[in-house]
Amino acid sequence: MALATIIVLQEGPYFMHQQLDAVRQIFVFEREILLEGDAAVSPHAKHIVIAAVARNPFAGQGKAGDAELTMLAEMSASIGERLTERALARFHGLSRPSAYGKAVIVGSLGEREHGAALIHARLGAPMRAGLGGGLALIPGIAKTGGAGTSVDIAFGDVDDVWKFNSMDSMTVAVPDAPAADEFVLFVGFGTSRANARVKKLP
Template identity: 60%
Template structure:
């Protein structure tokens, strides 16, 4: 563990949501979503637009912190409650820029999350924004093994009082089972591909 990265962490939070019933109906299957978050110093704060090298450094830091957060989040699942959904998000303090958050969640973080989960070829939903202290962010969950797993699609709104400070970043890593009583189905990947192909064909006609 790099002291230049992990020793800059100010606080770690773990959010756990267990939805037992909704709409007067008990959960047909466990609906558990766990998000681990770390608040840490933004090395690029106050420097203006980050260089490519600085963004690459943030991406590398996300692997170390993401590994720690993945371990914390996954420790809340036991037995047959293996997660089939994942998501990620970041909040950037006001002395930073949104691209700092993008560097945290897009290039390398998925490596830590997929390694910890032991699954996950599907794209991980991600969201990052600049925020004042106490601001919220929506973390979206998508299927880990199948991006078209509609039952795994869900979301959670997260906020930490007092964070991020102007020179801080907050990284969120989330895992979940299924949306409570999920029963809405959408188009399959094959159906969507056919629709897109038809649209392109009409445009070229």
């Protein structure tokens, strides 16, 4: 059994990023595990996921071309910079996060390829810049779904993809999003897995 504290905050109504992008809501998901398998976790395992609910400017327009997909990737970088700032601020005074992950849920009027563009490597650039490094690939999940759809944020080590201690996951969902013409973009950072002991097999 794991004992954890989970905090979910809803912030803001609207703010604007560039001309294509209207963010309707920001959600903050915070999980802190204090006890795992009846053993105390020290230091506590902490994961922060920040989500932005935004309008999809290409929803309902059929198959997206290269120009549209590029614009979505640029949008994700703009949104991702702000989400990264908020996520890392919640680690203030603590050790640098050792894990990161990203995900997106695209509403039903969008397409899966919109999601692929939104978790493109361009989203990783502000995540790495905010962290001050990050050599490893950032795990990413893209899916389509309606309001309240959940997604598992997969975390991997920021510098070494084979460092098992950082591999973890966190399930998140926004109750009223995405609407059909929206997407929800998630950026996450975390510490080592609670009481991590599994190592790479010989």
